[in-house]
Amino acid sequence: MSLDDGVVYCHHGHTQQDRAELVSQVPLFANLAPEVIFELAGRVQPRDFNAKEMLYTAGSNNSSLLIVHHGKVKTYRISESGHEQVLRVLGPGDFLGENTLLAPNVMDHFAQTLETAEVCYLSGQDFKDYLLQYPEVSYQMLSALSTRLGQTESQVSTMGGDSVDKRVAQYLLATAREKGTHALRLAMSKKDLASFLGITPETLSRKLSAFEQSRWISLRGQREVTILDAPALNLVN
CATH class of the missing domain: 1.10.10.10 (Winged helix-like DNA-binding domain superfamily/Winged helix DNA-binding domain)
Known part of the structure; x- marks a missing residue:
């Protein structure tokens, strides 16, 4: 990221206004006021990935909220027998990495791109600040996590019976x-x-x-x- 005449650019050419448009499309932040979204955009760092690149691994310490802008990402675990179990596939607007931001844990799964992707990083501290300052972000986070929990329970039930x-x-x-x-x-x-x-x-x-x-x-x-x-x-x- 670099500064030039007061305009913030990320490493592959997005201006802060570009990133504000990007952030406004993320359900987690969609209800924020435009000026808040613009301010938040100054803290978001987009990054490009090739297909099959790792975003993080099990056992690692993650310090950012990751938001998928383009492409798809899978999360998975490796069983004791060495088999891969896909947990979910995430697309544009979905987020991941919150596990270690909301509780002092290391990652318990892997995250890997399925295709070329752009993923936006928001530091854990900035994320926590927005959760505390803007109730609508907290509500959207709880809603998304509740939906995920329901999907996980449904998947477990399906796999079992x-x-x-x-x-x-x-x-x-x-x-x-x-x-x-x-x-x-x-x-x-x-x-x-x-x-x-x-x-x-x-x-x-x-x-x-x-x-x-x-x-x-x-x-x-x-x-x-x-x-x-x-x-x-x-x-x-």
Whole structure:
């Protein structure tokens, strides 16, 4: 970051006004007054990443709130047997790294980009200051964490009791609801999606092929899925 005639630039050319527009699109800060967003933008540091770059590792100390601006990031853990378990996939507007800012802990998971991405960093102290000074930020944070908790509980319930067929079907339906369309592009590779669902990539491929043969979905390439019969998928058990 550098200063030139009073204008703040980050390392790849954003002015503070550019970053204010960026910050205003983040749900966590969207309800702040424009002048507060502009001031906050002066504290945010965007950074570019290539695909498959690590943002942080388990056991590390993180001192910033990370906000995804472009691209996708996955968080995951490694089991004692060495298997990767994908926890969630984060896209534009999502945040991560709050674990070690709200409690004195080290990171208990890994974070890695799935594709080229831009991630904005806000120092832990600045983040805490905004939580205390602006109740709307605290409310949005609690709302987001509550949603995540519900998703985690749902995932645990699904992994524990639902059949493989139902896991795959419900994931497709949930993605369609989130995106508002039945023409889907999967947010992660089949390997990562299989890890997220607690199955092997081979099993996932078989289930998707079976759904296509039943004319419930159509497949194109490695990631494009179109839901043709949502009611049928919803009846899978």
